[in-house]
Structure formats: C-alpha cells, structure tokens
Amino acid sequence: MSKYKCIIFDCDGVLIDSESIAIGVLVDMANHLGANMNFEESLISLKGKAFNHCMELISKRINKPLPINFEADYRINTFEAFRENIQPIKGxxxxxxxxxxPFCVAxxxxxxxxxxNLEITSLLPFFEGNIFSCYTIQKWKPExxxxxWAADTMGFKPQECLVIEDSxxxxxxxxxxxxxxxxxxxHDYNNELQPEATKTFDRMDKLLGLL
Structure with missing residues (x-):
C-alpha cells in the first residue's frame, strides 16, 4: 500500500502536453517585438517559469517595456492554439x-x-472542484x-502528499x-530533475507502479 494519501499533479507537461505550444506562441510574439529568441533554447530556459519572469526577460531583450496588452494578447493566442493542438500526456x-x-491539480x-486545457483533453471531470492556481494566491513556484494550499484544502499534511512535477x-x-x-x-531537456526529485520516471504509465 502506498504511504501517500493524496497526489498533487502539476498541469502543464504533466497532465497536458502544452508547454511547447505556449512557449512557441510566446517566442513568436516576442520576436515580433525584436527579441530574436530561439524556440529550442526558449523551450529549455522558460520551462516551468512564471509568466511574469518570461515577460521581464523579453522586456530586457528588447530594452523597453512590453506593450500593455501583451499578456492579454498572449492569453488569446495561446487559448486559440490550445484549442487546435493540445493533447493529454500519453497515459x-x-x-x-x-x-x-484523492488527487488534485496545482x-x-x-x-x-x-x-x-483539462476540458479539451477530457480530463476536467477528474479534477472538478480540485483545481489550484498560483494566480489565486499570487504566489509562484519555486515558492x-x-x-x-492544495494539500491543506484537500485535508492532508505535506508529508502525506506526493507532488508530480516536470520542472x-x-x-x-x-x-x-x-x-x-x-x-x-x-521533457527534462537539461536532465535537471534526477538530482533533486525524490524519484524520477520518464513514462506516465510507470507512475502507478511507483506508488
């Protein structure tokens, strides 16, 4: 029997294969402003980063503030791209x-x-009522x-929970x-996770066995 009483899933890159789509949109928008960003390099450097961090990086590259509607336009563009291309992580x-x-998404x-994205990939029914967003509390990873918050709301202590992350x-x-x-x-392009995670796995169909 697993020692864990609750699983907390990250979303992007763990439940849904969205990061390459989102970063592709971001790079395109940044390059229209003259940022001259490379997609492959950005996929590595921006993976798992808070959006405010990404905007700061782009602003520094173009040496001026981003347009006031940049984030709003980014959300519109990514939502359209998600509707066309998003897929669940295999397995x-x-x-x-x-x-x-019990399990949830944070x-x-x-x-x-x-x-x-959960709705498009038919995963929303599994997580309805158990969705936790950094935007709600205005605190972002690595905090x-x-x-x-997710563990407390679900009714468990941190040591009773297992987090599944890809960044x-x-x-x-x-x-x-x-x-x-x-x-x-x-998609751990820099092989960063193994030295720091409790365990690592490279296929989602291995997770149940690890539990």
Missing amino acids: VKEVVENLTI SSGPENKIRL PDIFL ISGVRAAKTGGFDVFGYTE
Missing part, C-alpha cells in the same frame, strides 16, 4: 482513472487556462505556497514545502 488518463486516493497558470522550479517548490516529489522526465 495520464489511465493513471487518474485508476488512482484510489498549476502556475490562471484557472481559466487550466480548466480550458511552496501553491502546494501547501525544476516545481520540484524545488515541493521540496521546500516538505513534500516528496516525483519528477516526470519525458
């Missing part, structure tokens, strides 16, 4: 269908984005607040909060 639906303990994205900032947030954290490494 994740089978995982949540077979979990016998993500850096706005709740409307989380809900949209642990999002995971602490180094998420892994560090979980560890800082006192959680065990399994690193999902399918």
Whole structure:
C-alpha cells in the first residue's frame, strides 16, 4: 500500500502536453517585438517559469517595456492554439482513472487556462472542484505556497502528499514545502530533475507502479 494519501499533479507537461505550444506562441510574439529568441533554447530556459519572469526577460531583450496588452494578447493566442493542438500526456488518463486516493491539480497558470486545457483533453471531470492556481494566491513556484494550499484544502499534511512535477522550479517548490516529489522526465531537456526529485520516471504509465 502506498504511504501517500493524496497526489498533487502539476498541469502543464504533466497532465497536458502544452508547454511547447505556449512557449512557441510566446517566442513568436516576442520576436515580433525584436527579441530574436530561439524556440529550442526558449523551450529549455522558460520551462516551468512564471509568466511574469518570461515577460521581464523579453522586456530586457528588447530594452523597453512590453506593450500593455501583451499578456492579454498572449492569453488569446495561446487559448486559440490550445484549442487546435493540445493533447493529454500519453497515459495520464489511465493513471487518474485508476488512482484510489484523492488527487488534485496545482498549476502556475490562471484557472481559466487550466480548466480550458483539462476540458479539451477530457480530463476536467477528474479534477472538478480540485483545481489550484498560483494566480489565486499570487504566489509562484519555486515558492511552496501553491502546494501547501492544495494539500491543506484537500485535508492532508505535506508529508502525506506526493507532488508530480516536470520542472525544476516545481520540484524545488515541493521540496521546500516538505513534500516528496516525483519528477516526470519525458521533457527534462537539461536532465535537471534526477538530482533533486525524490524519484524520477520518464513514462506516465510507470507512475502507478511507483506508488
């Protein structure tokens, strides 16, 4: 029997294969402003980063403030791209269908984005009522607040929960909060997770066995 009583999933890159779509949109918009960003490099450097951090980076590259409507336009463009291209992480639906303990999602994205992507990928019914967004509390990874809030709301202590993450900032947030954290490494381009995560796995169909 697993020692864990609750699973806290990150969303992007763990439940849904969205990060390459979102970063692609961001790079395109940044390059229209003269940022001259490379997609492959940005996919590595921006993975798991708070959106405010990404905007600051772009602003520095173009040496001026971003347009006031930049984030609003980004949300419109990404939502359109998600509707056309988003897919669930392979095997994740089978995982949540077979979990016998409570679980939830805790993500850096706005709740409307989380809900949209879960709905498109037919995962929303599994997480309805158990969606936690950093935007709600205005605290972002690597701060642990999002995971602490999720655990407390779900009715568990950090040591009773397991976090599933695919970014180094998420892994560090979980560890800082006192959680065990399994690193999902399918898109761990820099091999960052293994030294810091409690365990790592590279295919979602391996998760139930690890529990």
